[in-house]
Amino acid sequence: MKHFSKKDIDVLPSRKRAHLINSSTGYKSANLIGTKSKKGISNLAIFSSVTHLSSNPPLLGFILRPLAVTRNTYDNITANKLFTVNHVNQHIIKAAHQTSAKYDIGISEFYETGLSEEYLDDFPIPYAKESAIKLGCKFVNEYFIHENECLLIIGAIEHIYLDDSIQSEDGWLNLEQAETVSISGLDSYSLPKVLDRLSYAEPEKKVDSIL
Amino acid sequence: MKHFSKKDIDVLPSRKRAHLINSSTGYKSANLIGTKSKKGISNLAIFSSVTHLSSNPPLLGFILRPLAVTRNTYDNITANKLFTVNHVNQHIIKAAHQTSAKYDIGISEFYETGLSEEYLDDFPIPYAKESAIKLGCKFVNEYFIHENECLLIIGAIEHIYLDDSIQSEDGWLNLEQAETVSISGLDSYSLPKVLDRLSYAEPEKKVDSIL
Numbered sequence: 009m010k011h012f013s014k015k016d017i018d019v020l021p022s023r024k025r026a027h028l029i030n031s032s033t034g035y036k037s038a039n040l041i042g043t044k045s046k047k048g049i050s051n052l053a054i055f056s057s058v059t060h061l062s063s064n065p066p067l068l069g070f071i072l073r074p075l076a077v078t079r080n081t082y083d084n085i086t087a088n089k090l091f092t093v094n095h096v097n098q099h100i101i102k103a104a105h106q107t108s109a110k111y112d113i114g115i116s117e118f119y120e121t122g123l124s125e126e127y128l129d130d131f132p133i134p135y136a137k138e139s140a141i142k143l144g145c146k147f148v149n150e151y152f153i154h155e156n157e158c159l160l161i162i163g164a165i166e167h168i169y170l171d172d173s174i175q176s177e178d179g180w181l182n183l184e185q186a187e188t189v190s191i192s193g194l195d196s197y198s199l200p201k202v203l204d205r206l207s208y209a210e211p212e213k214k215v216d217s218i219l
Numbered sequence: 220m221k222h223f224s225k226k227d228i229d230v231l232p233s234r235k236r237a238h239l240i241n242s243s244t245g246y247k248s249a250n251l252i253g254t255k256s257k258k259g260i261s262n263l264a265i266f267s268s269v270t271h272l273s274s275n276p277p278l279l280g281f282i283l284r285p286l287a288v289t290r291n292t293y294d295n296i297t298a299n300k301l302f303t304v305n306h307v308n309q310h311i312i313k314a315a316h317q318t319s320a321k322y323d324i325g326i327s328e329f330y331e332t333g334l335s336e337e338y339l340d341d342f343p344i345p346y347a348k349e350s351a352i353k354l355g356c357k358f359v360n361e362y363f364i365h366e367n368e369c370l371l372i373i374g375a376i377e378h379i380y381l382d383d384s385i386q387s388e389d390g391w392l393n394l395e396q397a398e399t400v401s402i403s404g405l406d407s408y409s410l411p412k413v414l415d416r417l418s419y420a421e422p423e424k425k426v427d428s429i430l
Contacts, residue, residue: 011339012380026390027392028274031391032379033271033279034401035394035401036248037246039245060267066228069364102426106425109422112422120422153272155272155276156272162366168222168223168228179236180405181243181403183246188245195416195419196391196415201409203400203408209318211326211331214313214317
């Protein structure tokens with residue numbers, strides 16, 4: 009077994025450390041966050057940090073990197089308090105990854121990557137038409153994380169759109185059918201296949217497949 | 220396309236809402252967090268919220284649910300400031316899921332689930348021997364998230380252990396080779412297969428495969 013101590017990690021070349029640390033915590037979600045500027049320019053950016061926070065109320069969180077450089081997504085969310093979250097599927101990984109390029113303000117990543125803006129039910133922020141699962145969210149709060157000078161953004165889920173076929177009777181979404189991908193590290197995209205669903209765990213009772 | 224508005228979500232039966240909301244944000248990581256109580260009882264609990272926070276310094280975060288009920292993991296982490304993070308792989312999903320049962324204090328989930336404690340390099344907290352990727356972490360800080368009364372726990376990564384074969388030349392870990400799984404919703408385990416790694420994105424330049 010290979011061992012990296014804190015000392016070993018600290019002296020790694022910065023890119024190598026980024027690859028190692030970024031993939032060491034396991035798989036991450038793959039979502040495109042859609043926003044709109046005050047001037048009406050739409051923005052689309054890939055995030056691997058969108059995480060479930062609570063079901064009631066329905067809340068999600070994601071991490072925004074330091075504010076030292078201009079962050080269109082942050083400026084737009086604080087301007088109009090709304091954003092969309094759109095699952096990346098296997099057919100759009102290149103376009104989704106391309107949204108991480110540093111385009112000038114005034115240029116829409118929708119236009120640059122060929123992904124399509126979609127407006128649904130009077131929500132003024134664009135969804136990505138190509139996504140099979142999309143969320144319309146309201147900005148709720150932000151927390152400054154001192155340790156790495158990042159922001160944790162909290163959003164309330166106000167709309168969910170999904171292809172009919174991917175929801176099971178009990179509410180669960182089959183992300184394999186949605187062809188949703190997951191991210192590991194900085195640049196790797198994987199396609200998960202369902203192994204199993206397991207029953208609610210209790211002491212003195214073996215968990216069973218409920219698929 | 221099916222549409223759930225905020226009103227539709229609010230009136231769903233609570234279990235159905237939990238399944239829907241929990242799977243709506245995409246794939247989550249699957250990790251076992253190892254801790255030890257003041258009395259020396261080891262604890263192992265599955266978490267789907269462990270997330271990369273920063274590479275330099277190497278930090279991760281995870282969400283702990285409300286403190287209204289006893290949370291062994293939280294008590295243990297605040298007692299001795301150390302914990303381990305161990306990837307769940309496809310061979311141990313049932314044992315890993317079983318750790319979510321509410322065992323009495325004084326009972327170790329290692330013993331109950333058949334997973335093996337492993338002590339490495341004088342770190343006093345057990346790792347899960349069966350995991351191919353394990354992190355030794357130090358508690359750094361906690362943030363109270365008012366919106367859902369959860370805690371965001373920040374940990375510093377101080378040790379990384381991994382099977383030799385899964386790291387590529389540039390530092391990236393091949394989680395497919397580690398057979399690491401991802402979680403969607405409350406109870407579903409999936410096995411991802413690498414689709415591609417993509418080059419650093421820049422404007423006016425198409426991203427390429429770097430696998």
